[in-house]
Amino acid sequence: MTPSKSYTKDGANVVTFATEQKDDATDVLAVMEYEHHEIHEGDSYEYTEIKDQTQDHVYDIQITTPNTTKWAHLTFEFYVEAETDWYFYENVTIATPGTAITPLNHDRNSTNSAGLVVKVITNTTTANANSDTTVAAATTLMHGTSGAGKKVGGEGASRHEWILKQNEDYCLRWIATAAGYVNWHLDWYEHTNIA
Numbered sequence: 014m015t016p017s018k019s020y021t022k023d024g025a026n027v028v029t030f031a032t033e034q035k036d037d038a039t040d041v042l043a044v045m046e047y048e049h050h051e052i053h054e055g056d057s058y059e060y061t062e063i064k065d066q067t068q069d070h071v072y073d074i075q076i077t078t079p080n081t082t083k084w085a086h087l088t089f090e091f092y093v094e095a096e097t098d099w100y101f102y103e104n105v106t107i108a109t110p111g112t113a114i115t116p117l118n119h120d121r122n123s124t125n126s127a128g129l130v131v132k133v134i135t136n137t138t139t140a141n142a143n144s145d146t147t148v149a150a151a152t153t154l155m156h157g158t159s160g161a162g163k164k165v166g167g168e169g170a171s172r173h174e175w176i177l178k179q180n181e182d183y184c185l186r187w188i189a190t191a192a193g194y195v196n197w198h199l200d201w202y203e204h205t206n207i208a
Contacts, residue, residue, distance in 0.1 A: 018114040022142070040119075048086075051202035055123030060131055063196035066097070066189035070135060071142035073186050074199070075107050078128040080180035085129050087149050087175045087201040089185065093160040095193030101155040101175075102148050102184040109134065109145035116199075129177075139188060146184050160193070174201075 037054070051057045064072050078085060091099070111134030116127040136142040143149070153176065177183060187195050 015089065020203055021145075027096060040145050047200055051204065052119040055118060055120045055125040056203045057119040058129070058201055059119065060116045061197065062114075063194055064135075064187075065194050066095075066192060067137075068136055068189050068192045069139075071139055071186060071188050072195060073111065073134050073136070073142060073146050073184050074197075075105070075111050075132040075134065075146055076177070076183040076185070077107070077132075078177045078179050078181050078183070079128045079130075079160045081128065081205075083128055083203050083205045084177060084178045084179060085201045087177055087199065089197060089199045090171070091159075091187070091195060091197035093187070093193060093195050095189065095191035096158065096160045097190060097193070097195060098158050098188040099156070099188045100148070100184070100188075102151040102186065103154050103178070103181060105151045105184045106147040107132075107145075107182050107184075108147060111145075127190045127201075130197075131203065137148045142186070142188075146186075148184065148186075151184070158190070160191075 048057070060074075066202075068074060076087075089101075111132035113130065115130050116129065116131055118125055118127075134145055135146060185197075185199075189195070
């Protein structure tokens with residue numbers, strides 16, 4: 014790296030580099046994971062909930078990204094009490110918007126709000142769910158079955174972040190093969206690419 018400037022402080026030669034970044038909250042050199050830095054910037058959010066699913070009921074989280082270049086970098090994890098089919102879809106058609114939720118900002122001092130619009134909706138059958146959130150033309154990004162019964166339970170996750178397309182609709186869907194609880198945690202930060 015090429016030094017951007019050098020100077021003497023308290024008798025010592027100090028060199029700074031153009032790539033040096035300081036955290037606005039603490040004024041220290043930002044040598045942390047980028048996701049952690051986004052918390053300090055007030056651009057990191059989460060949504061955590063639990064739902065008691067009746068057998069065959071479908072729970073959808075509808076996610077709509079804004080038409081801006083500030084993109085969401087999303088990860089999620091969930092745990093199920095009973096056997097549950099789950100899907101993560103891109104390019105769904107939202108015919109019936111669900112109930113809006115307010116994501117929490119990880120920086121509790123920040124007044125920033127999420128660009129993602131997150132809504133939730135429950136249906137009694139997969140056919141009804143497909144009427145509200147159509148997945149016929151969607152791209153299935155992830156799919157699986159978790160849990161093998163109430164005593165065993167199971168889990169699923171996206172360990173690596175998904176950078177969501179701008180101006181797009183997504184759906185996280187859980188279909189209860191057997192009755193039981195589903196609890197989930199969505200985590201994301203919103204970042205504008207410089208390239």
